[in-house]
Amino acid sequence: MIELPTLESLNVVVTLPALALVLGAIVLLLVDVFLPERRRWITGWLALIGVLVSLGITLLTTDRTGEAFGGMFVADSFTAFLNVVVLITAAVGILIAMDYLRRTDMNRSEYYFLLLFSTGGMMFMGAANDLIVIFVALELLSIPLYVMSGFRRPETRSEESALKYFLLGAFSSGFLVYGIALIYGATGSTHLPAVWAAVSAIVEGGSSAVYLVLLGAGLIVVALGFKVAAVPFHMWTPDVYEGAPTPVTAFMSVGAKAGGFAALLRVLVIGLPSLIVAEQTAAAWVDALALIAALTMILGNFAAIMQTNLKRMLAYSSIAHAGYILMAVAAAGHPAVANQGVQAALMYLLTYAFTNLGAFGIIIAVERNDGSGVSLDDLRGFSRQRPWLALLMAFFMLSLTGIPLTAGFVGKWYVFWASINAGQVVLAVIGVLTSVVGAFYYVRVIVRMFLEEGSADLAQPRLPRTLRAGLIVAGLGTLIFGVLPFLAADMTTGIQIALAALGGG
Amino acid sequence: MQPTVFVPTDLYVMLSAVLFVMGVLGVLIRRNAILVFMSVELMLNAGNLALVAFARQWGLANGQVFVFFVMTVAAAEVAVGLALIVAIFRTKRSIDIDDLHEMKG
Amino acid sequence: MNLNEWAFVGIFLAIAGILPAVPILLGWLLGPRKPNPIKTDTYECGIETVGDTWVQFKVQYYIFALVFVIFDVEMLFLFPWAVAYQRLDLFAFVAMTIFILLLTIDLFILWRKGALEWT
Numbered sequence: 001m002i003e004l005p006t007l008e009s010l011n012v013v014v015t016l017p018a019l020a021l022v023l024g025a026i027v028l029l030l031v032d033v034f035l036p037e038r039r040r041w042i043t044g045w046l047a048l049i050g051v052l053v054s055l056g057i058t059l060l061t062t063d064r065t066g067e068a069f070g071g072m073f074v075a076d077s078f079t080a081f082l083n084v085v086v087l088i089t090a091a092v093g094i095l096i097a098m099d100y101l102r103r104t105d106m107n108r109s110e111y112y113f114l115l116l117f118s119t120g121g122m123m124f125m126g127a128a129n130d131l132i133v134i135f136v137a138l139e140l141l142s143i144p145l146y147v148m149s150g151f152r153r154p155e156t157r158s159e160e161s162a163l164k165y166f167l168l169g170a171f172s173s174g175f176l177v178y179g180i181a182l183i184y185g186a187t188g189s190t191h192l193p194a195v196w197a198a199v200s201a202i203v204e205g206g207s208s209a210v211y212l213v214l215l216g217a218g219l220i221v222v223a224l225g226f227k228v229a230a231v232p233f234h235m236w237t238p239d240v241y242e243g244a245p246t247p248v249t250a251f252m253s254v255g256a257k258a259g260g261f262a263a264l265l266r267v268l269v270i271g272l273p274s275l276i277v278a279e280q281t282a283a284a285w286v287d288a289l290a291l292i293a294a295l296t297m298i299l300g301n302f303a304a305i306m307q308t309n310l311k312r313m314l315a316y317s318s319i320a321h322a323g324y325i326l327m328a329v330a331a332a333g334h335p336a337v338a339n340q341g342v343q344a345a346l347m348y349l350l351t352y353a354f355t356n357l358g359a360f361g362i363i364i365a366v367e368r369n370d371g372s373g374v375s376l377d378d379l380r381g382f383s384r385q386r387p388w389l390a391l392l393m394a395f396f397m398l399s400l401t402g403i404p405l406t407a408g409f410v411g412k413w414y415v416f417w418a419s420i421n422a423g424q425v426v427l428a429v430i431g432v433l434t435s436v437v438g439a440f441y442y443v444r445v446i447v448r449m450f451l452e453e454g455s456a457d458l459a460q461p462r463l464p465r466t467l468r469a470g471l472i473v474a475g476l477g478t479l480i481f482g483v484l485p486f487l488a489a490d491m492t493t494g495i496q497i498a499l500a501a502l503g504g505g
Numbered sequence: 506m507q508p509t510v511f512v513p514t515d516l517y518v519m520l521s522a523v524l525f526v527m528g529v530l531g532v533l534i535r536r537n538a539i540l541v542f543m544s545v546e547l548m549l550n551a552g553n554l555a556l557v558a559f560a561r562q563w564g565l566a567n568g569q570v571f572v573f574f575v576m577t578v579a580a581a582e583v584a585v586g587l588a589l590i591v592a593i594f595r596t597k598r599s600i601d602i603d604d605l606h607e608m609k610g
Numbered sequence: 611m612n613l614n615e616w617a618f619v620g621i622f623l624a625i626a627g628i629l630p631a632v633p634i635l636l637g638w639l640l641g642p643r644k645p646n647p648i649k650t651d652t653y654e655c656g657i658e659t660v661g662d663t664w665v666q667f668k669v670q671y672y673i674f675a676l677v678f679v680i681f682d683v684e685m686l687f688l689f690p691w692a693v694a695y696q697r698l699d700l701f702a703f704v705a706m707t708i709f710i711l712l713l714t715i716d717l718f719i720l721w722r723k724g725a726l727e728w729t
Contacts, residue, residue: 156607166589171532177552185559573690581680
């Protein structure tokens with residue numbers, strides 16, 4: 001008899017948030033084909049309800065932890081936190097897209113299914129406890145995003161962006177599969193805790209299989225580096241972010257990053273923390289990640305200065321922010337600060353989600369129907385026409401810079417603190433210096449809006465209600481986590497995905 | 506003749522490494538989107554070969570199960586990728602990736 | 611493993627190359643050559659070819675092909691399940707039923723969206 005899982009070992013309850021979302025997406029697909037054309041607007045609202053139901057289940061089941069599906073799926077506090085980040089991103093992503101899709105004549109209900117499936121991929125990524133799940137979740141996250149970036153068909157820029165994203169995304173999954181194959185070859189398992197045990201044994205035994213693991217880990221870092229847009233794997237980011245429809249850019253700049261970093265943390269901190277070579281105290285991947293983080297922060301911030309297109313500028317800014325999160329991931333490679341590094345990365349993802357979604361929301365408000373009107377010069381004199389929107393944009397820009405009393409500051413605080421505790425002082429200094437560089441181009445946006453004369457002719461006389469709701473959520477999130485940082489601290493303190501959970505190290 | 510010839514796992518892994526490098530070079534050198542995509546498939550199949558070889562070495566089935574997932578996901582990728590390539594061919598009449606230069610900066 | 615085993619392969623390859631080459635070569639050497647327009651025409655079952663080979667295909671072929679690729683490859687999961695079926699219990703049956711149900715929903719949606727229409 002082949003060994004089969006029992007119903008108890010499936011432990012369906014802990015998978016409910018992700019399952020509910022994916023089931024919701026399937027039901028939505030079925031409902032949509034029966035809706036008459038003039039009722040299609042319901043689809044977006046149904047998708048939003050699906051996301052909120054999943055969010056509700058997540059919040060109700062935070063104390064239900066454990067493994068499911070034979071250990072391939074694990075629900076812990078890390079999963080729950082990431083689910084919240086991703087679901088908020090999805091909800092805001094739907095809200096800011098509704099009116100935009102209608103006025104640019106892209107109102108196809110596929111947008112909402114694709115968004116839901118991609119969100120499902122991110123949630124599975126946060127819960128992955130097996131390299132197979134990481135691969136499948138990464139593809140479930142990515143494939144809908146490829147289609148969504150080409151949504152403004154047959155506009156050439158959108159199609160180009162989709163093809164570029166697709167080719168480089170597929171390229172990176174090639175690296176991922178081969179890296180996983182090598183790690184499987186060295187350890188004989190794809191189950192992350194088993195990989196951890198096998199790697200520990202390999203390192204202690206001094207076996208030459210350690211080179212196989214090193215190479216495999218390197219390939220996986222390359223693959224996930226593509227996904228989170230880390231230098232030197234960032235080339236696609238500006239073009240894709242610029243060409244994709246703005247709500248899609250907003251969603252993927254936050255969601256794909258959250259998913260990519262979740263996978264990175266799962267693989268490196270659960271699977272390979274004991275990959276210690278050459279008498280070091282930290283895992284072998286720490287130095288590589290620290291170098292990538294430094295390059296990413298420097299290049300992202302300096303290249304952003306040169307940009308005149310807002311979407312392109314935010315693309316380079318998102319590269320820079322990936323660098324700050326990588327700093328936290330690198331810190332998590334030191335056994336003593338593993339949990340702190342993970343918490344810092346999660347905290348940064350949460351604050352970045354609110355702030356970046358808000359900034360893109362404002363771009364959606366000023367963008368014209370043909371996709372133009374998003375250059376930096378189009379913001380001249382914006383504060384005269386829309387004082388409130390301009391203030392909100394200024395707030396988001398300050399948060400991206402990391403000024404105190406904004407959420408961005410809290411995120412940066414956590415990341416720098418973890419980095420210093422891990423002894424990466426040089427990296428922290430680079431982080432602070434590049435933040436100052438970043439302030440230059442973020443503040444330039446504020447100067448354009450408030451201090452320069454001009455008449456930004458706006459596409460719409462009134463702000464649509466859904467967009468306003470999305471902006472309010474993003475603004476409130478940025479504000480609340482900025483002025484009440486202990487709220488965030490309470491949320492993250494319990495989080496640990498590191499070795500303690502395994503009873504080792 | 507011997508009934509079975511045991512090919513050591515190393516040889517399979519070396520072959521898969523050669524295929525993988527060919528795929529990577531193909532992606533970097535080729536300019537036709539279809540050929541780039543075929544090179545990506547070569548990379549994925551190099552991974553598959555390595556997985557199957559290692560699965561045989563370990564005497565476990567999980568590596569082969571993974572290959573199934575890689576193959577099915579690759580099929581979904583093919584569908585999306587070819588659709589995108591056809592869409593871009595219809596608007597630009599070209600699938601040369603050097604022609605993808607609407608955006609610069 | 612000695613060399614003789616491999617020599618057999620070499621001889622086989624040589625014969626496999628020579629066998630088809632000889633008749634073609636002989637025909638080329640010995641046959642008379644008197645071309646006329648009818649003889650040099652493309653052999654297409656007697657029907658003359660019309661127009662260019664670079665014609666646009668109906669886009670439906672393409673959609674069919676894509677749908678076929680996906681459904682065909684998903685069937686991959688059925689094979690190991692079917693092979694081991696005798697040794698599986700109800701759980702595996704239910705799991706596969708859910709999987710096929712999902713595929714059926716896909717097919718249903720394709721049908722409703724008109725992807726299976728031929729016009």
